[in-house]
Amino acid sequence: MTRRVRVVVFAVAAVGMAVLLVWAFAGARPFGTSIHPYGDLAVRAALEQRATANTVASVTFDQRGLDTMGEEFILFAAVLGTSILLRREPDELARTVGEEGTEDRAGSGPTPEMVRLFGYVVLPFVVVVGIYVVAHGHLSPGGGFQGGIVLATGLHLLYIAGDYPALRRLRPQRVFEVSEAAAAASYVLLGLAGLAVTGAFLANVLPYGTLGQLASAGTVPLLNTAVGVEVGSGTVLLLAEFLEQTLVLRERSGRPDTGGSR
Amino acid sequence: MPATALTPVIIGLPIGMAAVLAALGARLPRRVLDATATATAATVTVLAVLLLVATSQGRVVAWAGGWTPHQGVSVGIALVADPFGAGLAVVAAVLSTAVLVFSWRYFQAVEVFFHALVLVFLAAMCGFVLTGDLFDMFVWFELMSAIAYALTGYQIEQAQPLQGAVNFGITNSIGAFATLLGITLLYGRTGALTFAALGATLTGAHPDAVIVVSMALILTGFLVKAAVVPFHFWTADAEAVAPSPVCALFSGIMVELGIYAVARIYWTVYAPVLPVSALRGPLLGFGVLTAVLGAVMCLAQRHIKRLLAFSTISHVGLFLIGVALLSPAGLAGTAVYVLGQAGVKAALFLLAGVIALRLGSVSERDLHGRGRDMPLTAALTIIGGLALAGLPPFATALGKAITEDAAASAGLGWLVAVFIAASSLTGAAVLRMAARVFFGLGAPATAHPIQRSDDRSDDRSDDRSDDRSDDRSDDRSDVVGDDGEQDSGEAEEPSPARAPRTMLIPPVVLLAAALALGMLPGLPATMGVVAAGFTDQPFYAAQVLALPLPGHAALPAPVDWFTTSSLVYGLLSVALAVLIAAAAVLRTRLPGWAVAVADAGRPALRGLRALHSGHIGDYVAWLLVGVVSLGAALGVALR
Numbered sequence: 001m002t003r004r005v006r007v008v009v010f011a012v013a014a015v016g017m018a019v020l021l022v023w024a025f026a027g028a029r030p031f032g033t034s035i036h037p038y039g040d041l042a043v044r045a046a047l048e049q050r051a052t053a054n055t056v057a058s059v060t061f062d063q064r065g066l067d068t069m070g071e072e073f074i075l076f077a078a079v080l081g082t083s084i085l086l087r088r089e090p091d092e093l094a095r096t097v098g099e100e101g102t103e104d105r106a107g108s109g110p111t112p113e114m115v116r117l118f119g120y121v122v123l124p125f126v127v128v129v130g131i132y133v134v135a136h137g138h139l140s141p142g143g144g145f146q147g148g149i150v151l152a153t154g155l156h157l158l159y160i161a162g163d164y165p166a167l168r169r170l171r172p173q174r175v176f177e178v179s180e181a182a183a184a185a186s187y188v189l190l191g192l193a194g195l196a197v198t199g200a201f202l203a204n205v206l207p208y209g210t211l212g213q214l215a216s217a218g219t220v221p222l223l224n225t226a227v228g229v230e231v232g233s234g235t236v237l238l239l240a241e242f243l244e245q246t247l248v249l250r251e252r253s254g255r256p257d258t259g260g261s262r
Numbered sequence: 263m264p265a266t267a268l269t270p271v272i273i274g275l276p277i278g279m280a281a282v283l284a285a286l287g288a289r290l291p292r293r294v295l296d297a298t299a300t301a302t303a304a305t306v307t308v309l310a311v312l313l314l315v316a317t318s319q320g321r322v323v324a325w326a327g328g329w330t331p332h333q334g335v336s337v338g339i340a341l342v343a344d345p346f347g348a349g350l351a352v353v354a355a356v357l358s359t360a361v362l363v364f365s366w367r368y369f370q371a372v373e374v375f376f377h378a379l380v381l382v383f384l385a386a387m388c389g390f391v392l393t394g395d396l397f398d399m400f401v402w403f404e405l406m407s408a409i410a411y412a413l414t415g416y417q418i419e420q421a422q423p424l425q426g427a428v429n430f431g432i433t434n435s436i437g438a439f440a441t442l443l444g445i446t447l448l449y450g451r452t453g454a455l456t457f458a459a460l461g462a463t464l465t466g467a468h469p470d471a472v473i474v475v476s477m478a479l480i481l482t483g484f485l486v487k488a489a490v491v492p493f494h495f496w497t498a499d500a501e502a503v504a505p506s507p508v509c510a511l512f513s514g515i516m517v518e519l520g521i522y523a524v525a526r527i528y529w530t531v532y533a534p535v536l537p538v539s540a541l542r543g544p545l546l547g548f549g550v551l552t553a554v555l556g557a558v559m560c561l562a563q564r565h566i567k568r569l570l571a572f573s574t575i576s577h578v579g580l581f582l583i584g585v586a587l588l589s590p591a592g593l594a595g596t597a598v599y600v601l602g603q604a605g606v607k608a609a610l611f612l613l614a615g616v617i618a619l620r621l622g623s624v625s626e627r628d629l630h631g632r633g634r635d636m637p638l639t640a641a642l643t644i645i646g647g648l649a650l651a652g653l654p655p656f657a658t659a660l661g662k663a664i665t666e667d668a669a670a671s672a673g674l675g676w677l678v679a680v681f682i683a684a685s686s687l688t689g690a691a692v693l694r695m696a697a698r699v700f701f702g703l704g705a706p707a708t709a710h711p712i713q714r715s716d717d718r719s720d721d722r723s724d725d726r727s728d729d730r731s732d733d734r735s736d737d738r739s740d741v742v743g744d745d746g747e748q749d750s751g752e753a754e755e756p757s758p759a760r761a762p763r764t765m766l767i768p769p770v771v772l773l774a775a776a777l778a779l780g781m782l783p784g785l786p787a788t789m790g791v792v793a794a795g796f797t798d799q800p801f802y803a804a805q806v807l808a809l810p811l812p813g814h815a816a817l818p819a820p821v822d823w824f825t826t827s828s829l830v831y832g833l834l835s836v837a838l839a840v841l842i843a844a845a846a847v848l849r850t851r852l853p854g855w856a857v858a859v860a861d862a863g864r865p866a867l868r869g870l871r872a873l874h875s876g877h878i879g880d881y882v883a884w885l886l887v888g889v890v891s892l893g894a895a896l897g898v899a900l901r
Contacts, residue, residue, distance in 0.1 A: 001873070001880050010883040016890030023897075024475035028450050037453035041337050045329075063337045066270075066326040070389060070401035073277055074408050077382055080284065080375045081412025085427075089419060174288070181285035188278035191270065200328030201270030201341075 051208040052217040057138045061223040065202040068223070069187055072230055076184045079234045086241045092249045111162030119161025126154030134228035138217040144224040148231025156239060164247060171236050180233035187226045190219055265316035266324040269341040269392050272309050272351060276302055277385035280378040287378065299377035300362040303384060307355035310388070314348040321805050322348075323394070334807040340456050342394030342806055345792040346597060350515070350522060353604050354387040356775075357514045360768035361507040364612050367762040368507060368619065376416070383409045383511065390519055394806055396445055396480075396531070397455045399523065403441070403483065406516060407434045414504040425876070426503035433496040433881050437486030440889060444479025447472055448531075457530035458806035461799050465534040469900050477532055478893035481524055485888070488520025489575045490582055491552040492888040495874060495881040498559075501571035506615025509567060513574040514608030518600045521581045525593060525796070528585075533799045536900070538588040544895035545586030546674075548888075553579030553680050555870065557687035561846070562867055566614045566624040566695055570607065573650060573688035577603050580684055583677060584665040590797050590818045591668035594789035598779070599661025602649070605776030606658055609769035610646040610692065613639055616761045616769075617699065626695050631702025639761065640700035642769050647696060649776055651689020651839035654824055654832040657779035658685075662835075663828030664786055664821055682835045689839035694846045704847035783823045790821035 001009070046058030060068050088094060130151035137143030158167035194203030209216035263271070279302040287295060316322050322343040325331070329338025343351075358380055369376065386409065389402035411434075415427030449455060451472050452463040467473065482493070489497040497517070501509045528541065556576030563569035577599075584596030616639050618624050621632050633640060649656040654663075662681055669677035697703040779785060795801070798815040805811060824832075845852060849860075873880070 001875065001877070001883075006877075006879050006883050010879070010886060013883060013886035013890050016894065017886055020475050020478070020890060020893045023471040024447055027471035028447060037335075038337065038449075038455075039453070041335065045337050059337075062327060063329060064327075064339055064397075066339045066341075067398055067401045069277070070386070070398070070405050073280075073382055073385075074401075074405050076281065076284075077379065077405060077408040077412065080379055080382075081408060081415075084375050084379075084412050085415050085418055085424070087418065177288075178285045181281045185278050185281035185285065188274045188281065191274055192278075194327070195267055195270055195274075198328055199264065199267065200325060201267075201274065202326050203328040 047211065049208075050204060050217060050220075051211040052220055053139045053212050054137065054141065054143070056141070057143050057217070057220055057224065060143065061138075061220045061227075062204050062218070065191070065223060068227065069191065069202070072184060072187055072227055075231060075234045076180070079180065079237050082238055082241050086245050088249060095248055095250060111160075116161045116163075119157040119163070123154055123157045126157060127151060130154055130228075130232070134224060135221070136214070137224035137228075138220040139212065139214070144227025144229075145231050147224075148228045148233075149235060151228070151232040152235035152239065155236060159243065164243070167243075171240060173237065173240055176233040176236050176240075180230055180237060183226045183229035183233065187223060187230070190222060190226065194219070263312075265313065265322045265343075268309055268313040268316065269322060269324045269343050270326065272306055272313065272355075272392065273341075273385050273389045275309070275385075276306050276381040276388070280381035280385070283381070284375070284378045287375075295377055296362070296366050299381060300359060300366075302381055303355060303359040303362050306384060306388070307352065307359055310348060310351040310355050313343050314345060314352055317343050317345045317348050321802070323806050323808075331807050334462070334809045335459070336456065336807075339398050340394035340458065340806050341392050342457075342802075343392050344796065346522070346796055347391040347526075349597070349601075350391040350519065351388045353601065354384055354391070354515050357511055357604060357608050357772075358384040360608065360612070360772055361510055364507050364510075364615065364765050364768045366764050368505070368615055368765060376413075379409050379413055380511075383413070387515060387519060391522060394458060394530075395456050396448070396460065396527070399526075400438075400441060400445060400483075403487065403523075404438060406519075407431075407438065407487075410434075410500075410512065410516065413508040414500045416505050416508065417503070420503075423503040426499040429876070429878050429881060430496040430500040432878050433493070433885060434483075434486055436882060436885055437483035437493065439483075440479045441481075441483030444476040444482070447476040447479065451476075456806065457526070458803040460531040461534055462803045462807065464531065467535050469535050469540070471897075473532070473535055474896045474900060475893055477527075477536065478889060478896055480527060481892065482885075482889045484520040484523035484527075485548070485892075486520070486885065487517065488524070488582070489517050489552075489578050490520070490548050490888075491555050491575070491579070492884040494552065494556070494575050494578075495884060497575055498563075498568045498571040498874065499876060501574075501611075502565055502568045506567065506611050506618060509570070509614075510608035510611040513570065513611055514604045517574055517578055518581065518604065521578060521585060521596070521600070524582070525585045525596075528588070529797050529799060530802055533797070536896075540896060540899040542586055542588055543899050544892060545582060545588075546677075547895065548892070549579050549582035549586050550677075550680055551579070552576070552582060553684040555579075557684040558867065559870060559874070560688045561691045561694075561842070562871065563691065564626040566617065566626060566699075567611070569626075569691050569695060570610055570614060573691060574603075574607055576684045576688050577607075577650075580662070580665070580681055583680065584661075584668070587665075587668050587672050587674070588797075589668055589672060590790060590793035591671070591821055592665060593793035593796060594786060594821050595661050595664030595666075595668050597661070597789050597793065598657055598664060598785060601779055602657025602659070602661050602776045605772040605779075606646050606649045606656070609642065609772040609776075610650070612765070612769045612772075613643050613646065616765050619765070620761055626698055629699040630704075630706045631698070633700040634702060636700060636761070638766060640696060642766070642773060643696045643700070644693065645773055646769075647689050647692030647839070647843075648836055649689075649773065650685065650692055652682075652685040652832045652835040654829050655777070655780040657776045657785075659828075659832040659835075660780040660786065660824065663824055663832060664789075666831060667822070667825070667828065678831065682831060682838065686835045686838035686842060689836065690842035690846065693839060693843035697843060697847045705850055786821040786823050790818065794818055 042059050043055050046052045046055040052058035130147050133142035133150055134144055134147030191202040194205050195201045197205045204218040206218040208218045324341045326339045329336050386402045386405035393399050411427050411431040414430050415423045417423045452460055454460050454463055486493040553576050556572050560572035581596050584592045621629055623629055649658050652659040652662045666678045666681050794817050800812045
């Protein structure tokens with residue numbers, strides 16, 4: 001189709017889509033009403049049955065923990081897929097890190113001292129916050145997905161600080177590959193443990209404890225930790241693939257300015 | 263192991279083993295890796311068969327997390343296995359095993375990622391067919407997609423796989439957005455996500471805007487996955503470039519799961535609120551369009567994998583027609599057809615992989631007469647082509663026959679013509695390809711640029727541009743030309759004198775299975791009973807939600823095995839396929855009037871080709887047209 005035809009077809013369809021959506025939304029329940037059958041049930045199940053203060057965590061890791069296993073593996077598959085698509089090609093050259101252009105942020109010039117200092121100083125705090133967010137996922141907003149991202153991005157403050165060699169030393173890819181896969185597998189193992197003990201996959205088999213205590217909610221904190229490690233490691237690996245592609249790998253023919261594009 | 267434990271283990275085992283392989287993989291020798299992955303898939307096959315056997319006693323319902331319903335209400339996710347779901351899990355596991363065996367020798371530099379991805383893909387497909395929960399189905403759908411994009415782009419040495427993967431990724435993601443939006447709308451209305459609870463809540467409701475639009479949106483993602491026209495554009499682009507064993511999984515089972523989702527969601531969620539009369543017309547329209555367009559495009563291809571991709575599209579159209587009859591008999595026929603097609607199409611894609619490995623190309627023109635010393639591959643390809651055309655007693659023919667009967671008894675006898683046309687055209691395309699490649703029949707392609715004949719890059723989509731550049735060359739073919747000297751790097755050895763046995767056994771087994779299934783006289787009757795259970799929504803809801811069971815719906819008339827008329831139709835399709843293939847091969851010797859007829863169709867064909875432009879903007883525009891047409895058709899049908 002020519003550009004004009006394509007735009008016309010799209011515009012007509014988009015108008016039709018808008019009409020459909022307005023028609024549907026006009027018939028939907030008004031926003032903010034107090035009646036919602038699932039919401040009421042889920043909150044009651046979280047607080048009364050499972051001593052899980054963070055209801056969202058109860059839905060994510062207990063009531064609908066199977067979905068979360070699938071979602072965890074979506075990230076797992078995305079990391080594997082990225083590794084495949086960005087794997088080093090035969091015609092690509094891996095440069096030595098420390099060589100001109102690899103130690104710094106790609107082509108953005110020398111890092112200002114303040115940014116450098118900020119990166120080094122803030123990193124440990126961010127890591128502590130990340131661990132906190134994972135560990136308290138069943139009590140307060142947060143959890144494995146959020147905390148994992150905080151942890152992974154925290155490490156990359158080193159990149160912001162312009163010290164790519166240090167970041168590389170801090171994240172040996174092999175170790176993170178193993179921790180990511182092991183964390184993903186441990187979610188499945190916890191599920192199978194539930195199956196073995198009660199006959200239901202992902203059943204919450206640990207004592208529920210007292211609402212609001214760190215040791216409460218049964219398996220939810222464990223599943224949270226598994227997801228936290230998986231998401232943290234997976235995100236580190238994802239970013240590593242892209243950073244290596246941008247900073248380290250070059251086509252052999254040597255077009256240094258277009259590194260990373262193929 | 264109790265049956266309720268089988269369902270989660272079928273999902274958890276391959277997904278867990280994938281993680282283990284990913285963790286250890288780099289240290290494992292290739293042989294151990296191959297053996298572990300194959301053994302895992304084989305174990306899942308056995309477990310799925312056990313589950314299928316267990317479902318003959320009734321649905322196997324397992325609530326994840328142990329959240330069994332109280333008074334029909336649960337906050338958890340139900341895993342619900344019935345014979346169709348468990349049967350599809352068996353198909354997925356068998357095909358994954360076959361593909362893993364095939365890949366032992368197919369890939370050279372395979373890393374652990376391929377095995378891990380295939381295992382997660384298997385788990386996702388099993389989750390998809392065994393879940394009883396709308397959102398959970400969406401999660402497995404997304405997982406399948408994430409892996410499918412990566413597998414499509416597997417051969418990164420070339421530019422086309424990435425383009426194919428990107429087109430696939432964008433179209434599927436837009437479909438997924440639509441599905442998620444539809445789920446949101448429906449959830450906002452009902453507060454439920456379990457199919458059973460959704461259906462129970464909607465019973466007796468008025469089919470208003472939320473219900474109609476949510477259905478159109480939810481189906482969109484699955485129709486994209488199912489490669490239904492006009493949601494289908496990604497399919498040929500992706501299957502042209504994905505490694506052949508991956509295509510076997512895509513065409514053999516993944517695409518068909520989209521059709522399964524349409525049937526499952528209608529019969530458990532919307533059946534109580536949307537009458538059959540409202541849905542039949544729109545679905546039939548999409549089905550006929552898909553069957554016809556896919557068949558015509560299939561015959562027009564010279565790139566073997568694109569050809570097979572379009573034949574899948576055409577067959578999916580036939581499956582959608584079978585589902586659109588919205589009767590147990592139609593469903594039973596479609597189920598048998600899907601089984602047969604899974605074996606036949608996966609086998610054909612694996613054979614395309616053998617051709618690519620041996621001859622270094624998948625272009626019918628490049629390969630003219632070059633397959634003369636591959637008798638077994640040739641024989642299997644021809645058998646596959648005949649089975650695709652509907653040669654009795656292959657299961658493809660049986661499924662086609664049952665669906666045709668169901669259409670006729672629904673007063674839609676004209677659909678038989680669509681079935682015969684689609685199956686004979688797609689069969690003819692394969693037979694023509696076989697005649698040219700293996701026997702060197704017909705005129706060799708002179709117009710084709712021969713200078714590339716020594717490059718052994720397989721699986722490239724260049725032939726499509728060659729096809730189109732018969733009369734005009736567009737910029738796309740130049741882009742492709744840049745890549746001309748590159749090596750595919752996919753094949754294990756440049757061109758082994760013989761195809762390894764492990765690459766020929768899987769297609770033999772798959773074709774034999776398709777044949778054996780068609781020879782079971784009891785299969786249609788069983789499928790009829792199973793389909794009647796599948797469509798019995800009140801019973802499904804009560805069983806899943808552990809409520810007092812209502813009486814079974816009345817059993818429909820038993821479904822027959824081959825009847826005389828269905829045998830005649832089957833043989834007619836095959837005869838037509840052979841004639842069309844012969845006419846295509848011997849084009850130059852045809853009488854003048856026949857050439858004139860063929861030439862008359864050329865402008866239309868050129869228009870169709872131009873629609874499949876490879877431009878993602880076009881694909882998205884047509885996808886949107888599809889959603890709006892579906893929504894509007896449903897809305898109008900309910901007036």
